[in-house]
Amino acid sequence: MGCGTSFVKYVLFFFNLLVALFGLAVIGIGVAFQLNWTPVKDKLNTTLTVAPWVFIIIGSIMFIIAFFGCCGAIRESHCMVVTYAIFLLVIIIVQVVIAVLMFVYGDTIQASLDKSIEALFKSRSSAGVDKTTDTVINNIQEQFQCCGMDSPTEYGYLSVYPPSCCTSHTFGCTAANANEGCRTVIGRLYNKWNKPIAGVSIGVACIEVVGALFALCLANSIRNMDRRSRY
Known part of the structure; x- marks a missing residue:
């Protein structure tokens, strides 16, 4: 079967279940800020006011990607697993780019x-x-x-x-x-957490790379099983 199809399938399923739950939590944070902190957003009338929508969009994307991963793993769908792997690789690239921007353009x-x-x-x-x-x-x-x-x-x-x-x-x-x-206080807090957040983003990206490799491995195993079943 290659790659231990059953093992990889369940690991991928539970991994994406956690990602889906985390995505819902991120959406919840964005919605809560959007509903409860309208006065703050109105007064801070800058690009920073898009923060709630950034949380909502990121959470939604995470949930959709996790959905493809969970369904693809359980149904052993080659198309869904490959789609999931592609989405995950794109997210990894975006996370790394954002982390690099936080390191390079932190002062801006x-x-x-x-x-x-x-x-x-x-x-x-x-x-x-x-x-x-x-x-x-x-x-x-x-x-x-x-x-x-x-x-x-x-x-x-x-x-x-x-x-x-x-x-x-x-x-x-x-x-x-x-x-x-x-x-002074807010600037100090920003300087304290800017690089750690960027570092965590890169760390999460590394974990997601493992998830993408599992997905590609499972997709390969599913394709091989489909070929065998035809002959």
Whole structure:
């Protein structure tokens, strides 16, 4: 039978079952952000607002590819398994390209992020500022434990700052316990996770290469069995 057809079939099936579940989880994250963080997306009016759709599209592609892999493995369909292998190879190439871009153009991505933060905080000081802007900024300051665009002093030299500016404000938020500027904190987080995420992407691509090899091996075995059955 070559390649241990039964073994390869079940390994490929369970591998793609996990990929399908992961794809659904990624879709769920994208949908949740799209539905629950509309104010944030509206205020960060840059290319970064496509992030939820990127999650949804990637999750959908992962699910479709996993579907071909699962069905092709169980039904021993040469066409579906080959289609799955081709899709997987394309995804591997895309992942590696994205990882390389994150390594090479990390500074450009960070610059775009800085501009988004700057535009958001500057809109607070404009005449047309609304409550939504304040809510978004306060949420960002609470989640990232930061204060102001570059420093708390952007709120003026007040005796008490907004509660979102301090991690702990039991006795009031003052200059003594206010957090760092948001651009500094978010930039530091980006620098911390940019390369690890790119590295994980390449690592996942390596695992997917193994899946593609299993798929090609199974496809070859199925084709050989079909040839034998004709004679």
